[in-house]
Amino acid sequence: MCVSKKICPVPFDQQPLNEYFSLRTSWFFSWSTLTLNKYLIKIFNIFILLFIALIPLVLSIISSKISLYKLLFLNIFVITLIFLLIFIRLYLGWSYVAKRLISATVFYEESGWYDGQLWVKSSEVLIKDRLIVFYEVIPFLRRVKYSIFISLILLLIEKLIYSLIL
Incomplete structure (x- = not known):
């Protein structure tokens, strides 16, 4: 899906459309392109994996006198x-x-x-790129923004709960 060299002098890896396709197919960035159910399942699976993996780390960092529910809240935090x-x-x-x-x-x-250069896109390339942004990338960005917002709210709630427990 690259633009030909006659139309675009930008190297293959630096063409915006190719950067988009490489992000979309990458292991990490493709999470946000999944359907909502698969996205939530992926996050839940990673949560469980991190929860199990971080318990020994959290135990080694804090004192062994801490109660179990404080340990769990700290791990979730x-x-x-x-x-x-x-x-x-x-x-x-x-x-x-x-x-x-x-x-x-x-x-x-x-x-x-x-030796930086500047390439001005043709109207055809610009329209195609902007359509991809508005119909493909912005929904991914919106999903990630919501995830950031929910994570921040959860952090605040967890901090409040943990401070009430102490």
Whole structure:
């Protein structure tokens, strides 16, 4: 799906459309492209995996005198923080690609940081890229934004509950 060299002088890996396709097929960024049910199942599976994996770590960091429910709340707090970082990374990746797709110009480097060039998209390429942004990328960004918002609310609730327990 690359644009030919006659139309676009941008190297293959730096073309916005190819960056979009590489994100969409990557293992990590493809999470946000799943259907809502599969997305929630994936998050739940990762939550369970992290919950089991982080119990020994949390136990080794805090004193052994802490009660079980405090340990569980602290573990869930750490997992929610990890999820927040994951969602922020997803958001940054998708928003970078969306910005490059929606822009009428594309900055690219041919061989290094010192020789940056600017390519002005043709109207046909620009329309195609903007359609992809509005109908493909923005729904992914919206889902990730909601996930960030929910993670932040959960962090606040967990912090309140944990401080009430102490």
